[in-house]
Amino acid sequence: MTDHLDATDRAVINALQGGFPVSERPFAEAAAPLGLTEQQLIDRIADLRARGVLTRFGPLFKPEALGGEAVLCAMTVPADRFDAVAEQVNAWPEVAHNYARDHTLNMWFVVAADSPRRCREVCAEISELTGLTVLPMPKLHEFHLDLRLTA
Amino acid sequence: MSTPCLLDATDRALIEATQAGLPLVPDPYGAIAADLGLAAEDVRARMSRMQAAGVIRRIGVVPNHYRLGYRANGMTVWDVDDARVMALGEAVGALPFVSHCYLRPRFPEVWPYNLFAMVHGHDRAEAEAQAAEIRALLGEACRAGEILYSTKILKKTGLRLGRAPAAGQGG
Numbered sequence: 090m091t092d093h094l095d096a097t098d099r100a101v102i103n104a105l106q107g108g109f110p111v112s113e114r115p116f117a118e119a120a121a122p123l124g125l126t127e128q129q130l131i132d133r134i135a136d137l138r139a140r141g142v143l144t145r146f147g148p149l150f151k152p153e154a155l156g157g158e159a160v161l162c163a164m165t166v167p168a169d170r171f172d173a174v175a176e177q178v179n180a181w182p183e184v185a186h187n188y189a190r191d192h193t194l195n196m197w198f199v200v201a202a203d204s205p206r207r208c209r210e211v212c213a214e215i216s217e218l219t220g221l222t223v224l225p226m227p228k229l230h231e232f233h234l235d236l237r238l239t240a
Numbered sequence: 241m242s243t244p245c246l247l248d249a250t251d252r253a254l255i256e257a258t259q260a261g262l263p264l265v266p267d268p269y270g271a272i273a274a275d276l277g278l279a280a281e282d283v284r285a286r287m288s289r290m291q292a293a294g295v296i297r298r299i300g301v302v303p304n305h306y307r308l309g310y311r312a313n314g315m316t317v318w319d320v321d322d323a324r325v326m327a328l329g330e331a332v333g334a335l336p337f338v339s340h341c342y343l344r345p346r347f348p349e350v351w352p353y354n355l356f357a358m359v360h361g362h363d364r365a366e367a368e369a370q371a372a373e374i375r376a377l378l379g380e381a382c383r384a385g386e387i388l389y390s391t392k393i394l395k396k397t398g399l400r401l402g403r404a405p406a407a408g409q410g411g
Contacts, residue, residue, distance in 0.1 A: 188391075232330055
């Protein structure tokens with residue numbers, strides 16, 4: 090998991106967490122200020138993806154704008170069932186992320202579906218299958234969403 | 241803010257075609273257009289429109305926090321006075337190290353926290369210093385708080401949305 094990122098890797102990551110152009114030759118446009126050629130930037134992004142430094146390259150869609158919904162859910166899972174329950178929960182295609190966290194509520198996952206109704210159904214199905222209480226914590230308000238990590 | 245009805249079937253096809261990523265070729269929008277049987281200008285116009293409408297938050301690289309050395313990814317949670325949480329949430333969200341900041345419901349007896357702010361440190365000391373800064377900003381409007389660190393990623397596939405419900409399946 091220790092990754093060597095060279096100065097170009099870092100420059101690409103820091104510059105391109107947004108603002109990738111919508112144009113005929115967007116890589117050429119984005120490459121110029123970084124002192125790279127179009128093909129060098131394409132190769133660099135491909136390499137960072139292949140190494141797992143980037144999880145994705147492309148547009149980030151806002152689920153609510155698509156008529157869908159993403160709901161954060163929390164559960165308290167007994168330690169001796171944790172891995173089995175994780176496997177059960179992850180089997181739903183609507184479960185987009187799932188994290189173990191060090192708290193009594195030790196499993197936190199995001200249910201994303203095309204409709205709020207489907208989100209509620211998935212929460213109910215997970216609760217029924219696991220026999221555990223699912224606490225749905227929908228966003229009531231979003232103050233900020235602008236993740237920019239410095240590499 | 242946009243509404244779902246702004247999106248037509250072609251927009252949805254475009255969302256499906258691009259949500260896993262853009263092709264790494266010199267003209268990625270042209271490549272998508274060719275795949276979908278659309279004109280390249282049409283694809284670019286639709287992408288720009290969806291971006292302006294907020295359907296697309298941004299276009300670019302999405303790094304894996306852990307691989308950049310951010311090993312202490314903390315969900316800080318706070319029980320903040322309802323009368324002040326909207327103004328204070330804006331201030332917390334504007335802190336440079338806070339990546340996401342949300343108001344969420346409390347669950348009496350189980351979960352007293354209504355304000356969530358994600359922080360990212362190279363180690364727990366850095367994340368804790370960030371949490372302390374949030375705590376100081378919230379002041380006496382904050383009754384309690386905690387940091388929940390993620391100890392393991394159990395699943396991370398990203399969102400897969402945009403497929404229009406099949407006709408006749410009902411709401």
